[in-house]
Amino acid sequence: MAHEEGSLNDIRAILGNDIAIKAYREGKLPFPEGSIIARVAWSYVPSQENNKTFGRPQSFVAGPPTNGVQFMVKDSKKYAATGGWGFGHFNDGKPADQAVLQSCFPCHQAITSRDLVFTRYSP
Secondary structure, three states, rough: EEOOOOOOOOOEEEEOOOOHHHHHHHOOOOOOOOEEEEEEEEEEEOOHHHHHHHHOOEEEEEEEEEEEEEEEEEOOOOOHHHOEEEEEEEEEEEOOOOHHOHHHHHHHHHHHHHOOOEEEEEE
């Protein structure tokens, strides 16, 4: 789980297939071929009910889904031009347009020290 502030202001779950989770747990970088990482996100909203109980704004919960579902697929040969990762993004079950996908690699490229993956494993 992660909370992203700024313009996104969401709470997200980062999921992985068995290959990715094993690499996460072992701290193995780069991620092995066949790793798949998914991100689902919800808006980050105050819980009026909880905050009423606490008497101040301190409780936040997941609100409506936001910014689709995103995937990273590790295939160093197929995706050599994008650091060995293929990027996918779906909104309401429909693939995002090419412009959205072209924005993925430049952002992830800033974190080459972690094989383009922002999220760390938290046991």
